[in-house]
Amino acid sequence: xxxxxTLLGIAGAAILITSASIAQTLNTVKTRGSLxxxxxxxxxxxxxxxxxxxxxxxxxxxxxALAAAVFDDPNKVxxxxxxxxxxxxxxxxxxxxxxxRNTTWTSSRDTQLGLNATGVNYFDGQGFMVRKALKxxxxxxxxxxxICVQQGTTTELNLGDYFRANRMRFxxxxxxxxxEALAAxxxxxxxxxxTDASGLYGVRLKLAKxxxxxxxxxxxxxxxxxxxxxHGDDQWFDxxxxxxxxxxxxEELAISKANVDEQIKSINPEIKRLLGAEGNFGEQLGLxxxxxxxxxxxxxxxxxxxxxxxxxxxxxxxxxxxxxxxxKGGLQYGMPLR
Amino acid sequence: xxxVSGRDRPQIxxxxxxxxxxxxxxxxxxxxxxxxxxxxxxxxxDNLARAKIASGFAFWNHTAGFxxxxxxxxYSSQSSTYGRAFWVGxxxxxxxxxxxxxxATIIGFIVGIARLSSNWLVARLAGFYVESVRxxxxxxxxxxxxxxxxxxxxxxxxxxxxxxxxxxxxRGLFLPRLDVAPGFDLVLAALVIAGIGAxxxxxxxxxxxxxxxxxxxxxxxxxxxxxxxPALVFLAAGAPVTVRYPQVGRFNxxxxxxxxxxxxxxxxxxxxxxxxxxAEVVRAGIVAVSRGQMEAAxxxxxxxxxxxxxxxxxxxxxxxxxxxxxxxxxxxxxxxLAVAIxxxxxxxxxxxxxxxxxxxxxxxxxxxxxxYLTISLGTSFLLNxxxxxxxxxxx
Numbered sequence: 001x002x003x004x005x006t007l008l009g010i011a012g013a014a015i016l017i018t019s020a021s022i023a024q025t026l027n028t029v030k031t032r033g034s035l036x037x038x039x040x041x042x043x044x045x046x047x048x049x050x051x052x053x054x055x056x057x058x059x060x061x062x063x064x065a066l067a068a069a070v071f072d073d074p075n076k077v078x079x080x081x082x083x084x085x086x087x088x089x090x091x092x093x094x095x096x097x098x099x100x101r102n103t104t105w106t107s108s109r110d111t112q113l114g115l116n117a118t119g120v121n122y123f124d125g126q127g128f129m130v131r132k133a134l135k136x137x138x139x140x141x142x143x144x145x146x147i148c149v150q151q152g153t154t155t156e157l158n159l160g161d162y163f164r165a166n167r168m169r170f171x172x173x174x175x176x177x178x179x180e181a182l183a184a185x186x187x188x189x190x191x192x193x194x195t196d197a198s199g200l201y202g203v204r205l206k207l208a209k210x211x212x213x214x215x216x217x218x219x220x221x222x223x224x225x226x227x228x229x230x231h232g233d234d235q236w237f238d239x240x241x242x243x244x245x246x247x248x249x250x251e252e253l254a255i256s257k258a259n260v261d262e263q264i265k266s267i268n269p270e271i272k273r274l275l276g277a278e279g280n281f282g283e284q285l286g287l288x289x290x291x292x293x294x295x296x297x298x299x300x301x302x303x304x305x306x307x308x309x310x311x312x313x314x315x316x317x318x319x320x321x322x323x324x325x326x327x328k329g330g331l332q333y334g335m336p337l338r
Numbered sequence: 339x340x341x342v343s344g345r346d347r348p349q350i351x352x353x354x355x356x357x358x359x360x361x362x363x364x365x366x367x368x369x370x371x372x373x374x375x376x377x378x379x380x381x382x383x384d385n386l387a388r389a390k391i392a393s394g395f396a397f398w399n400h401t402a403g404f405x406x407x408x409x410x411x412x413y414s415s416q417s418s419t420y421g422r423a424f425w426v427g428x429x430x431x432x433x434x435x436x437x438x439x440x441x442a443t444i445i446g447f448i449v450g451i452a453r454l455s456s457n458w459l460v461a462r463l464a465g466f467y468v469e470s471v472r473x474x475x476x477x478x479x480x481x482x483x484x485x486x487x488x489x490x491x492x493x494x495x496x497x498x499x500x501x502x503x504x505x506x507x508x509r510g511l512f513l514p515r516l517d518v519a520p521g522f523d524l525v526l527a528a529l530v531i532a533g534i535g536a537x538x539x540x541x542x543x544x545x546x547x548x549x550x551x552x553x554x555x556x557x558x559x560x561x562x563x564x565x566x567x568p569a570l571v572f573l574a575a576g577a578p579v580t581v582r583y584p585q586v587g588r589f590n591x592x593x594x595x596x597x598x599x600x601x602x603x604x605x606x607x608x609x610x611x612x613x614x615x616x617a618e619v620v621r622a623g624i625v626a627v628s629r630g631q632m633e634a635a636x637x638x639x640x641x642x643x644x645x646x647x648x649x650x651x652x653x654x655x656x657x658x659x660x661x662x663x664x665x666x667x668x669x670x671x672x673x674x675l676a677v678a679i680x681x682x683x684x685x686x687x688x689x690x691x692x693x694x695x696x697x698x699x700x701x702x703x704x705x706x707x708x709x710y711l712t713i714s715l716g717t718s719f720l721l722n723x724x725x726x727x728x729x730x731x732x733x
Contacts, residue, residue, distance in 0.1 A: 085690050089697075113697035143588070152690060156405075157403045160415040160416060161403075169592075171405070172406075174680060174686065175677075176677045176678065176690060180679070187489060189509070231391075
């Protein structure tokens with residue numbers, strides 16, 4: 001029965017799936033000469049093209065880092081703007097090689113969607129934004145509120161859990177894209193807008209009067225954001241996974257964009273291994289020895305990418321918090337390269 | 339194969355026979371299409387299995403976990419399943435499509451007839467409406483209506499208070515709800531009896547007209563019958579309904595009937611847009627009936643309105659129905675643009691959220707296509723029935 005129904009479905013849908021090249025993503029990327037990266041496209045600080053059409057953001061820099069590791073050129077990336085609801089289909093079908101789009105790592109996405117989360121590059125949690133004029137100081141006062149939310153997100157599910165756990169009622173108005181949901185909130189259709197806290201800081205800047213809105217203190221869920229790749233290509237999974245660990249390790253070892261040329265001459269064996277002066281770790285991944293050097297040279301370490309896009313060097317001014325290095329009380333911990 | 343007649347003609351090779359050739363071509367083409375479909379399907383199934391993407395319809399009975407803003411049947415994010423969400427979405431689509439078709443037809447017929455009016459201003463206004471609505475993309479119009487509706491309405495605290503305890507604000511229109519109490523079935527029974535009376539009157543009036551040539555005031559009497567008898571029974575039974583008034587809370591209004599601004603925007607946008615096309619269809623249909631028909635009817639002594647109703651429109655309907663079917667189908671399919679303005683229609687709920695939460699694109703998209711196929715075939719079946727009734731009967 002399922003097979004028959006699946007057969008019926010192919011007429012429209014399987015065209016997508018058939019073009020999926022399950023294995024050999026690295027070879028595909030090299031042959032194509034560019035990395036195809038699924039990004040947000042509407043979220044300041046994480047993924048948004050600027051006025052000149054240059055993609056900027058924390059997630060965007062992860063794609064650029066991968067391109068730098070493969071091609072030694074951070075611009076060899078083709079960005080595909082994806083909505084929350086389209087993103088997994090785009091990755092499953094092979095339309096994009098990697099999905100770096102502030103996407104929460106959950107068990108169902110890791111298993112039944114046929115995807116692999118590669119490692120948490122941003123520890124986040126869901127929050128609420130409301131108008132100051134409402135005089136609401138806590139999410140627990142939002143009983144009966146109308147809440148604007150983006151479709152196809154874990155936020156949509158967490159809302160139900162949180163409000164039920166606190167015996168509150170609510171109404172959602174669901175939109176396909178961030179911009180539409182935000183416009184409805186801005187026009188007064190909803191009392192609150194909800195998404196990951198990092199996203200709240202980003203989208204607040206898009207509102208007509210950002211200072212009229214506040215982010216409530218409650219974080220109602222765990223939202224570990226991670227890049228995603230398809231099941232079935234362990235080599236590519238390893239590359240994306242270790243690109244993140246390498247960037248964190250670079251920060252731990254104080255290797256930055258500015259000093260990477262000095263650091264490569266260091267006598268510290270950890271630094272030598274990381275930057276490829278010793279050992280052949282990059283070649284084991286199918287890349288070159290100097291892959292980490294390339295990433296750091298072009299984009300800087302984890303901390304630099306963070307501060308430039310969403311931290312103190314950006315309009316968002318998000319503090320590192322949970323995303324500090326483990327040595328500074330945070331959760332970012334680079335697995336050892338050896 | 340028929341034998342070639344005439345002894346002198348040479349036997350033609352089967353390969354050169356046009357009939358045989360066309361059969362071969364069609365068989366080859368069919369085979370190729372089948373091969374492509376088979377290759378794509380088996381490839382998809384293999385890829386799904388290799389990527390360990392879940393497949394099958396087990397998700398249908400899993401708890402949905404997301405909230406829906408408009409539900410015509412009972413639904414709760416915590417206990418209802420994806421299957422239930424499917425029905426909620428489908429009903430929301432049918433609601434907006436059904437009402438949209440009704441409104442678009444009414445507006446379309448009025449505008450279409452108005453375009454042919456001898457009154458210069460009326461004809462020009464109708465023409466301006468049709469031309470301006472047709473050139474703008476529907477999505478743009480929906481966004482316009484949504485933002486126009488939202489911007490024009492007051493905030494919750496400044497709600498417009500309507501008579502009989504209703505409220506209007508940018509969260510929607512809130513009206514008192516009537517819940518039937520025991521004894522209401524008497525009223526329904528009265529309604530049925532009044533309906534039977536009206537039908538009987540109609541039959542009698544037809545006989546009466548044939549015999550005497552006089553027309554009875556059927557419409558007026560029917561209206562009086564249907565309105566007064568149930569009303570009298572309603573009062574006699576002691577008004578067996580309870581009214582639930584909307585209550586204003588801190589953030590929202592609850593209780594009573596709630597009509598969402600998203601719904602209104604979508605309904606208005608779809609009706610206005612499709613009505614412009616229907617108006618053109620109607621105009622074309624009326625123009626297609628030759629002028630002589632109207633003149634002949636008037637020569638027989640029919641008033642202009644009666645001539646239009648009894649002579650012109652029935653003939654125009656033959657031209658109108660087939661393209662009208664297209665417009666109904668378009669409206670239904672266009673309702674899936676709801677996703678842009680936050681109305682929870684079938685596509686938004688099922689192909690949007692459910693697909694995303696389950697990740698089963700093939701199953702969900704296949705079901706979606708099946709649903710639209712069913713709705714479209716159903717609509718065109720009904721209109722084809724009607725078309726067969728009004729079509730010119732040739733002898």
